[in-house]
Amino acid sequence: MRTIEIKSPLPGTFYRASSPDTPPFKADGDTVAEGNxxxxxxxxxxxxxxxxxxSGGAIRFLVDNEEPVMAGQVIxxxxx
Amino acid sequence: MTIRSLLVANRGEIAVRIIRAAKALGIRTVQVHSAADADMLAVHLADEAVNIGPPAAKKSYLNIEAMIAAAKATGVDAVHPGYGFLSENGDFADEVVHAGLVFVGPSGDAIRLLGDKVAARAVAERAGVPIVPGSAGRIDDVAQACRIAESIGFPVMIKAAAGGGGRGIRIVQSVAELERQFPQASAEAAAAFGDGGLYLEKVITRARHVEVQILGDGENFVHCYERECSLQRRRQKVWEEAPAVGLPADIRARLCESAVALAREVKYRGVGTVEYLYDEDAGTFYFIEVNTRIQVEHPVTEMITGIDLVQEMIRIAGGEKLSFRQEDIHVSGHAVECRINAEDPARGFAPVPGKVTALFVPKAEGVRFDTMLYEGYTIPPFYDSLLGKLIVHAEDRASAIALLSKALGRWRSAASARPFPCISRLPETRPSGAGTFIPASSSRGSWMVARSRSPPLAVSKRRDKPDECPVFVWW
Incomplete structure (x- = not known):
């Protein structure tokens, strides 16, 4: 099975959810569509x-919530 | 006690400013930094540097434990908090003192008292300072809010008791809107500030933002006149001046005296700023809040008074009395400060971190540049976009603006970042004529629109180095 990387377009701090009280946009293993x-x-x-x-299946995050990322880094x- | 060594508990341009002041006083400096800031200018200038944690501010610059540990490990005897981060955190001030060190600022109690906007209104009232019509204190429920709003008249602002700096504010036009927004505002304030307390203030339209610089040693209290900070974008200051334009002498005297009365009321110790709204048409001013720290825009006051505020606050913290009396403080000429941010005006002022590949700052009589920038420095993406302040001082306002225009015109800088690198200068518009200001209430004011339509005066691009950014000088 082929994997596709999702890269950060810009440097900064990565967040998995819109606020600390809300669930993450995507959980590990979720299916994603291009616009998600x-x-x-x-x-x-x-x-x-x-x-x-x-678009793809079984998303796996390589960066933790609230961790710094570089532009071009695989998220x-x-x-x- | 005499301060011999100082921990600089901040970053960026203010850390540089503090180190310069400390060096002038012969004080050893220790600069804290996050893992992302090991290469910042203040680290290079300080006698010693300490890594206090990961890039995220709450794990480094907002981490009280890490800050105290760094102070103890390096054997400093004082801590300077700068602005932002922990500078107005009363618990931090207490922890510094508990560690047997000097906090360069007021006591934890004074910070908490004046940081609570409701309590600060009460202090102002006791000192005889006019306050914006509004609730007498915190509001318990929506029904009470509606009664107060109807008595003072709409529009009113719902403000968070623990807010400040333009945050935690909602403007409502009617009872229906107030009823809908009040619970949301309370929940938001609880989430943002850990305190859901709210109060109401009448919206003062066409108000200018004028603030008075105060200093106190606990027994003596003086002012260093006022600053004008009316030109704002999204409630953030972008351009400051001293003195305020066209302020009648009698109003200036009452304004400055009221700030000193407030300082005396709380036996203030350190430097601080009393912020006011000034209604030019009615000739009245109203207290808004006190900032218990050095302000970003302090250089304009230094330029017109010749007083080094950062040195003075360190001396006061060390136990010295004020080194001047009110009658020793005189205004000379006019100063303007223009904030320089890592923002791209062409893309809605989106932040643009990245490497500074070239920097030329014009040097001239009356031109001062307070900054964290140097050639080869990479601006990290984790913090505020403020990179520096260009400050000019001349005999009058027109000359000062002309000097600023000339300095910006000769300025050259470049930064490379993706996707569209640029360092922009703010504001990009020339306030038209003496005394013309956009009211603070119109944060989406016409100057932004006017600016975005006007072409950049100077655009330079190194063709041989395509990865370097074009330089925009909006003027």
Whole structure:
């Protein structure tokens, strides 16, 4: 099975949910569609939604919630 | 006690500013930094540096335990909190003192008292300072809120008791809107500030934002005149001046005296700022809040008075009395500060962190640049977008604006970041004529629109280095 990488478009802090009280946009193992939001990146106190950009199954996050990410870093993988 | 060594519990341009002040006083400096800030200018300038944790501010710059541990490990005898982060956290001030160290700022109790917006209104009232019409204290329920709103008149602002800095504010136009927004505002305040307490204030339309610099040593209290901070974007200041434009002498005197009365009321110790709304048409001013720390815009006051506020606050914290009396403080000329942010005006002011590949800052008489930038520095994405402040000082306002215009025109900088790198300067518009200001209430004011339609005056792009950004000078 082929895996597809989802990369961060910009550097910042990665969040899996829209707020600490809400469930994550996607749980590990979920199926994702191209337009689905998989997380937020905080850059200098502003938040940007991160769409999956690809469709696939069994998403696996490689970055923890509230962890720093670099631009181009792989955030998650899905199976094609 | 005399302060011999100082922990700088902050980052960015203010950390640099504090280190320069400490060095001038012959004080050893220890700079804290997160894992993302090991290469920042303040780290290079300080005598010693300590890594206090991961990039996320709450694990580093907001981590009281890590901060105290760094202070103890490096054997400093004082801690300077700068602005933002832990600077207005009374518990942090207490912890510093409990560790046997000096906190460069007021006591924890004073910070808590003045940081509680409702309590601060009461202090202001006791000191005879005019306050914005509103609730006498915290509001218990929606019914009470409606009664008060109807008596003071709509529109009213629902404000979080624990808020400040433009956060935790909602404007409502009617009883129906108030009833709908009140519970939401309470829940939001509880989530954001850990305190759901609310109060009401009447909306003062066409108000200018004027603030007075105060200093106290616990026994003597003075003001260093006022600053004008009316030009704001999304309730954040972008351009500051001192003194305020066209403020009548009698109003200036009453305004500044009222700030000193407030300082005396709480036996203030340190530097602080009393913020007011000034209604130009009615010639009246109203107290809004007190900031118990050094402000971003303190340089404009330093330029017109010749007083080094950061040095003075360190001396006061060390136990010295104020080094001047009110009659020693005089205003000379006019100063303007322009904030420089890592933002891209072409993309809705989106933040643009990245590497500073080139930087040329014009040097001239009356031009001061307070910054964290240097060539080769990579601006991290984890913190505020403020990179520095360009400050000018001249004999009058027109000359100061002309000098700022010239300095910005000669300015060159470049940063590379993805997807569209640029360092922009704010504000990008010239306030038209003396005394013309956009009211603070119109945060979506016309100046933004006017600016975005005007072409950049100077655009430079190094063709041989395509990864470097074009430089925009909106002016």
């Amino acid at each position: 939001i998989i997380g937020l990146i905080e850059v200098m106190k502003t938040f940007q939604e991160i769409p999956a950009g690809v 998650a993988e899905v199976t094609a």
